[in-house]
Amino acid sequence: MPYDLLTSTDNAIGDAIEREHQLQRRNLMMIASENEASDAVKRAQGTMLTNRNALGYPDSRLYPGSQHIDEIESLAIAYAEELWSAEHVNVQPHSGSLANLAVYLAVLNPGDKILALDPQDGGHITHGSDHHVSGELYDTEFYHLDPESGAIDYRSLEERADRIDPDLIISGYSTYPREIDWQRIQAIANRTNAYHLADIAHLSGLIAAGRFPSPVGIADFCTSSTYKTIRAGRGGMILCDHAYAEAVDNALFPMLQGGATMSNIAGKAIGFAEARTDAFKTYIDQVIANARTLSEALVERGLEIFTGGTDTHIVLIDLRHADEGRSGRDVEHALEKAGIIANRVSLPHTQHATNTDGIRLGTTSITANGLETRHMEHVADFIARAIENVTNDSALETISQEITEFTETAYHPSP
Numbered sequence: 001m002p003y004d005l006l007t008s009t010d011n012a013i014g015d016a017i018e019r020e021h022q023l024q025r026r027n028l029m030m031i032a033s034e035n036e037a038s039d040a041v042k043r044a045q046g047t048m049l050t051n052r053n054a055l056g057y058p059d060s061r062l063y064p065g066s067q068h069i070d071e072i073e074s075l076a077i078a079y080a081e082e083l084w085s086a087e088h089v090n091v092q093p094h095s096g097s098l099a100n101l102a103v104y105l106a107v108l109n110p111g112d113k114i115l116a117l118d119p120q121d122g123g124h125i126t127h128g129s130d131h132h133v134s135g136e137l138y139d140t141e142f143y144h145l146d147p148e149s150g151a152i153d154y155r156s157l158e159e160r161a162d163r164i165d166p167d168l169i170i171s172g173y174s175t176y177p178r179e180i181d182w183q184r185i186q187a188i189a190n191r192t193n194a195y196h197l198a199d200i201a202h203l204s205g206l207i208a209a210g211r212f213p214s215p216v217g218i219a220d221f222c223t224s225s226t227y228k229t230i231r232a233g234r235g236g237m238i239l240c241d242h243a244y245a246e247a248v249d250n251a252l253f254p255m256l257q258g259g260a261t262m263s264n265i266a267g268k269a270i271g272f273a274e275a276r277t278d279a280f281k282t283y284i285d286q287v288i289a290n291a292r293t294l295s296e297a298l299v300e301r302g303l304e305i306f307t308g309g310t311d312t313h314i315v316l317i318d319l320r321h322a323d324e325g326r327s328g329r330d331v332e333h334a335l336e337k338a339g340i341i342a343n344r345v346s347l348p349h350t351q352h353a354t355n356t357d358g359i360r361l362g363t364t365s366i367t368a369n370g371l372e373t374r375h376m377e378h379v380a381d382f383i384a385r386a387i388e389n390v391t392n393d394s395a396l397e398t399i400s401q402e403i404t405e406f407t408e409t410a411y412h413p414s415p
């Protein structure tokens with residue numbers, strides 16, 4: 001009963017948190033933009049630090065009594081600078097979205113031009129989409145994926161860059177399972193004299209472990225969330241060279257945010273400290289091995305995988321050629337009933353009216369809970385059976401019970 005205190009304060013909240021705990025233990029949590037933070041990270045987030053209003057940066061706070069919070073933030077920064085070989089890191093963004101906005105505020109003027117991947121193809125909402133303030137403030141043009149291979153269409157990127165002369169090019173994506181040629185994008189940015197932001201929200205853990213090419217030192221700015229492949233709890237960060245440090249820091253505070261969330265910064269510091277260990281490299285290797293094995297096992301069961309496989313933690317089931325009644329939305333619902341939590345995504349050249357033709361699976365959380373390569377056959381079976389039985393509620397209920405039993409024996413949550 002880890003939530004006793006909460007339940008005695010407010011039954012409804014305490015109970016709901018307890019049920020959420022059970023949900024995460026009894027289902028296959030496969031949302032690729034989530035992960036499970038360690039107990040140490042969760043512990044760091046629930047301390048006296050939440051009492052502080054940390055306005056300003058270490059050694060230049062607006063309030064006295066800040067020596068310990070300064071030390072914590074300075075350590076988070078030092079660990080991050082070492083992990084990603086960055087000259088300067090700001091660990092204060094409350095989220096990856098605000099990290100992106102701070103970069104825009106640091107170097108763009110309203111009306112400036114952004115060139116980013118089309119949200120339909122897996123670009124992030126904060127990359128100049130209509131539904132985000134970046135789309136209101138800046139003039140955005142989109143580049144695309146090659147609809148056949150699923151790879152970034154570097155030619156379409158180059159052609160658009162030459163045509164519109166952008167002020168900022170954004171790389172880094174939410175649903176892209178393949179390697180990214182950062183140098184090639186940087187070369188295009190150089191030709192048109194544009195800044196280059198690499199949004200590594202999904203990739204920062206893979207990069208910290210040395211298992212994915214790093215854009216740090218290539219792109220002008222890198223931004224990331226801190227709770228996806230890097231397991232450091234909710235939040236964001238910005239990485240850049242010394243030359244941009246002051247502009248970035250000022251754009252984040254005081255222009256965009258108020259006081260820093262010290263409890264989350266302590267979580268980041270602990271998560272970054274964990275990422276410096278060999279155990280973290282082993283974890284990331286297992287995440288990628290699990291994704292590859294899962295992808296192959298799904299192909300064996302007759303499913304199509306977008307780009308044919310993966311270099312990351314992401315596996316995309318391609319439903320563009322699936323029957324009517326098996327759109328991304330239909331399949332997402334069926335998987336949820338079966339105890340597999342994964343979200344629908346859009347893919348290039350949509351076929352279904354619901355505009356979602358893909359299911360994005362991520363192996364970060366299930367790997368954090370101890371699943372290994374040998375378990376991926378079972379996971380693939382559960383997924384393939386749920387998709388086969390998309391409208392058969394009793395079959396989905398059976399799978400859900402099997403998954404509860406499976407997690408009871410196979411899950412060994414890391415401390």
Ligand SMILES: *Cc1c(COP(=O)(O)O)cnc(C)c1O
Nearest residue numbers: 095096097124173174199201225
């Ligand atoms: C997850 C993500 C973000 C940040 O999301 P927040 O919820 O704001 O932390 C930013 N960019 C990309 C590409 C992402 O996938």
